[in-house]
Every structure is written in structure tokens, then in C-alpha cells.
Amino acid sequence: MTLSAAPPVPLFGSDYFQDPYPVFAWLRDHSPVHAFPFPVGGVRTWLVTRYDDVRAVLADPRFSSEGGTWGNPEFKAAGLVSGAGSVLEKAVTVVDPPAHTRLRRLAMSTFTPRRIAQWRQTVERVVSSVLDACAARGEFDVMDDYAGPVSSTVMGEILGLRIERHRELVDALAQAFPSDAARMDRVPEGFARICGYAEELVALKRRSPADDLTSALIQARQDGEQLTEEELVAMVAAMILAGSDTVRAFVGNAVLALLDHPDQARLLRERPELEADALEELLRYEGALTTALFRVTTEELEFRGTVLPAGAPVIAALLSANRDPRQFPDPDRLDLTRGGPRHVGFGHGLHNCLGAALARLEGQLAVPALLRRFPALTLAVPRGELRYIENWAMRRLVRLPVRAAGEGAA
Amino acid sequence: MTARHVDARAVVRVDARLCRGTGLCQAMSPALFRLTRAGYAIPVDGELYDDDTVRLARSVADCCPMGAVEVLPGDDADATGPESAGT
Numbered sequence: 261m262t263l264s265a266a267p268p269v270p271l272f273g274s275d276y277f278q279d280p281y282p283v284f285a286w287l288r289d290h291s292p293v294h295a296f297p298f299p300v301g302g303v304r305t306w307l308v309t310r311y312d313d314v315r316a317v318l319a320d321p322r323f324s325s326e327g328g329t330w331g332n333p334e335f336k337a338a339g340l341v342s343g344a345g346s347v348l349e350k351a352v353t354v355v356d357p358p359a360h361t362r363l364r365r366l367a368m369s370t371f372t373p374r375r376i377a378q379w380r381q382t383v384e385r386v387v388s389s390v391l392d393a394c395a396a397r398g399e400f401d402v403m404d405d406y407a408g409p410v411s412s413t414v415m416g417e418i419l420g421l422r423i424e425r426h427r428e429l430v431d432a433l434a435q436a437f438p439s440d441a442a443r444m445d446r447v448p449e450g451f452a453r454i455c456g457y458a459e460e461l462v463a464l465k466r467r468s469p470a471d472d473l474t475s476a477l478i479q480a481r482q483d484g485e486q487l488t489e490e491e492l493v494a495m496v497a498a499m500i501l502a503g504s505d506t507v508r509a510f511v512g513n514a515v516l517a518l519l520d521h522p523d524q525a526r527l528l529r530e531r532p533e534l535e536a537d538a539l540e541e542l543l544r545y546e547g548a549l550t551t552a553l554f555r556v557t558t559e560e561l562e563f564r565g566t567v568l569p570a571g572a573p574v575i576a577a578l579l580s581a582n583r584d585p586r587q588f589p590d591p592d593r594l595d596l597t598r599g600g601p602r603h604v605g606f607g608h609g610l611h612n613c614l615g616a617a618l619a620r621l622e623g624q625l626a627v628p629a630l631l632r633r634f635p636a637l638t639l640a641v642p643r644g645e646l647r648y649i650e651n652w653a654m655r656r657l658v659r660l661p662v663r664a665a666g667e668g669a670a
Numbered sequence: 671m672t673a674r675h676v677d678a679r680a681v682v683r684v685d686a687r688l689c690r691g692t693g694l695c696q697a698m699s700p701a702l703f704r705l706t707r708a709g710y711a712i713p714v715d716g717e718l719y720d721d722d723t724v725r726l727a728r729s730v731a732d733c734c735p736m737g738a739v740e741v742l743p744g745d746d747a748d749a750t751g752p753e754s755a756g757t
Binding site: 318319364600602606607608609610612 | 690691693697708734
């Protein structure tokens with residue numbers, strides 16, 4: 261591996277965002293622990309792309325999620341510490357044990373079988389009503405008219421957000437995760453608005469507890485411990501931030517994958533018993549997250565022959581790991597019957613997706629339901645016109661316009 | 671397979687039907703859990719002898735996103751475990 265080695269198109273450039281897979285294939289073969297300047301602040305960063313290496317990084321406590329604690333001065337100065345200066349700095353996503361264990365146990369204690377059964381009913385009801393609205397339109401955008409309303413309404417209902425707040429939440433999420441790179445300057449305002457909703461929601465549920473997740477988090481107790489006010493707000497905000505746009509992104513990617521592979525879409529319609537395996541393969545094929553959140557090294561260490569200094573930012577490319585031919589034969593083919601080794605679509609290790617049960621529920625219900633409702637579903641624009649947002653961590657289509665009645669329909 | 675020690679305080683198990691190989695248990699305690707080649711979790715030993723280890727195993731069980739990790743009192747595990755027959 262030489263220092264001059266460079267991938268076929270620049271990392272985090274426009275071509276990369278539209279199709280990162282050729283870059284990942286090159287990196288896995290030629291520079292599996294790849295040093296590059298991160299576009300924000302030019303901070304020297306390492307990108308890990310092989311399946312085994314991605315899992316190794318995410319399982320190793322020397323790669324910390326606490327950028328604010330372990331990141332080098334350049335990393336901090338560039339503003340790359342997630343949630344810095346806000347309540348989110350203490351969120352479960354960016355703290356290490358022992359704080360992480362405490363937060364995660366308290367959160368998980370609220371995900372009871374009874375509550376998950378309730379969530380299933382909520383998701384089914386929301387999916388069915390949003391499908392009715394899509395049917396009435398005939399032609400619709402999977403991102404804005406289906407996946408978006410399903411994911412944000414489900415999150416709002418589960419947390420107990422007042423219905424008037426739902427539309428505002430969609431707005432705030434669009435601000436926090438913009439489709440247009442030119443609107444990056446409004447991202448902090450989007451995050452602040454969501455923290456504001458979380459704070460308001462926690463205050464409301466303290467006054468009048470109800471049968472929802474926010475009330476359950478307020479009441480959660482484990483070995484005499486409970487969440488502090490700040491931790492509660494961070495937890496609710498993190499759930500909104502991590503659990504809405506990701507589901508929207510994934511549903512879009514899954515629907516497109518099935519439109520691209522009509523034989524697999526037919527298989528899914530004809531064999532509902534495949535739904536669970538199909539979901540795992542769709543998560544492998546193209547999950548919502550291109551990469552895990554930043555890790556930083558807690559000490560100087562050697563990783564696969566590369567010396568990483570202490571405080572070095574490291575990015576684990578989840579999409580790349582899931583397309584690594586060393587792990588998945590013929591990885592670029594969608595095969596709903598694949599089975600076999602597990603994917604890292606929900607990350608790996610300590611910080612693997614806390615809400616995976618809800619995400620799976622939403623994916624497993626929302627994706628097949630759309631295909632069953634509209635068996636002739638086709639793209640309403642040429643395939644080549646589809647664009648992805650220019651975000652380094654999230655893989656999401658800007659729009660996915662489809663026609664319910666299929667080709668030739670008015 | 672080693673003979674079950676009579677003094678085990680608790681036994682930790684991973685339900686293979688529920689495990690999705692998230693790696694959380696191994697990351698929390700590589701001494702108690704490891705991942706197989708296929709990527710699924712199994713206990714390193716399974717028998718827990720001291721209170722700290724039992725507490726740690728319970729923490730892992732509480733955090734597992736699939737609810738696949740269970741910690742059973744030593745006696746119960748002996749009485750109901752699938753491996754208990756004949757031991």
C-alpha cells in the first residue's frame with residue numbers, strides 16, 4: 261500500500277455519493293485501512309472497508325465512540341464531535357461503558373414484548389393508512405409520500421408526541437438531514453428543534469404519563485438507577501434522530517432494490533414466509549447507513565499493519581463490509597434466499613442499533629405491504645435520474661417517484 | 671463438554687433462535703462471550719461462579735437487542751437445561 265494510492269473517484273465527491281461501490285471495491289483490494297483528509301477541516305481520517313476489519317473496529321474498545329473524550333485536537337477543532345455542546349453529547353450513541361451500559365440497560369428495559377406487540381399494531385395501522393393516501397395519488401414519491409410519513413408517524417406515535425407536532429417533526433427532520441448539500445448550515449437548527457421537542461415531550465409525560473415509550477423511559481428503573489432529566493431528553497432526541505430518517509432511507513433503498521430485481525420482488529410477493537430472510541438480505545444489500553458514526557483511537561495502535569496514532573478518527577464503512585466478496589459470494593446480487601453470515605447493516609458491537617427490533621418491524625411490514633398493494637409498481641422516472649443525498653454517513657435517495665398502476669398507466 | 675460444577679451461581683445461555691450476531695455481548699465481555707465463525711454468539715464457558723460475573727452477565731442480558739442472552743440461577747439451569755439429562 262503506497263501513500264500515492266488513490267481510489268478511482270475521490271472519496272466524498274459527487275460521483276462517490278451517487279455510486280460509492282466501485283470506490284469501496286478498490287479500497288478493499290488496494291487500501292483496506294485508507295488514510296484521507298476528511299472534507300470538514302481536512303482532518304486526517306482512516307476509512308476501513310473490509311467486512312472482517314469493520315467488525316474488528318466496532319468490537320474493539322480501543323476504538324471509542326467518545327470523540328469528545330479521545331479525539332485529537334484537530335478532530336475537535338473541526339467540530340466533528342457528535343452532539344458537542346448539546347444534550348446529545350451524553351446520548352447513548354456516543355458514550356462508552358460504564359455510562360453506556362447504564363443507559364442501554366435502562367432503555368432496553370422499556371422494550372418489553374408487550375410494547376413491541378403494540379408497536380406492530382401501530383406500524384400496521386400507519387402503513388395501511390399511508391398506502392391508502394398513495395393509492396389515491398396514483399403516482400407518488402416513495403421517499404416523501406410513503407417511507408417519510410410511515411417512519412415519522414410511527415416514531416411520533418410510539419413516543420407519544422402530540423399529533424399536531426407530527427408535521428413539525430417531518431420539517432425538523434428534513435432540516436437535520438437535508439437532501440440538498442447547500443442546506444447544511446441549517447442542520448444544527450434541525451438538531452436543536454428535535455432536542456426541543458424531546459424536552460417538551462419529557463416534561464409533558466412527567467405531568468401526564470400515558471402508555472407510550474417516553475413515559476416508560478421516565479419510569480424505567482434498573483437496580484435502583486433511573487435516567488436523569490438530561491439523559492431522558494438525550495435518549496428521546498437520539499431515538500427521533502436515529503430512528504426516523506434511517507427507516508425512511510432504508511425503505512427507499514429496499515423498494516428500489518426490488519424494482520431493480522423484479523424476480524426477487526415476485527418471489528417476495530409469492531412467498532410471504534420469506535419475509536424475515538428477505539428483510540435481512542435487503543439490509544445487507546443496501547442499509548440506511550453508509551458508515552458507522554466516528555470512532556477515535558484511545559491509544560496509538562497497529563491495525564492490520566497500519567499504525568494509527570492516539571486520537572485518530574476512524575470510519576467503518578458498513579455498506580462496503582456488506583458487499584465484501586470475501587464474506588458474501590456475488591455480493592452485488594440481491595438474493596432474498598441468501599441466508600448465511602450476518603450483515604452489519606445495524607452496525608456491530610457495543611453500539612449496534614438499539615432500535616433494531618422496531619426498525620426490523622417497520623421494514624418487514626412496510627416493504628412487502630407496498631409491493632402487495634401495488635403489484636404493478638414501476639418507476640415513474642428514468643432509472644438514471646435517481647439521485648442520492650450527499651451525506652457521508654447516510655445512504656438515502658432524494659426522491660423515488662413511482663407509478664402505482666405500472667407502466668403505460670396515465 | 672466439562673462436567674457441571676455444583677457450585678455454579680448461575681448459568682448464562684445464548685438462544686440461537688434469537689441471536690442475530692450483533693456482537694454486543696462479546697464487546698461488553700469477551701471473557702464471557704465469543705462469536706462463532708458464522709458470526710453468532712455463544713458463551714465462552716457458561717458457568718458463572720462469582721457475584722461480579724453474574725452481575726456483568728445480567729447487564730449483558732439486559733442490553734442484548736435481541737433478548738437472546740439469558741442468565742439462569744445455577745440450580746434452575748441444572749433442572750431445566752437441555753444438557754442436564756444424564757449429568
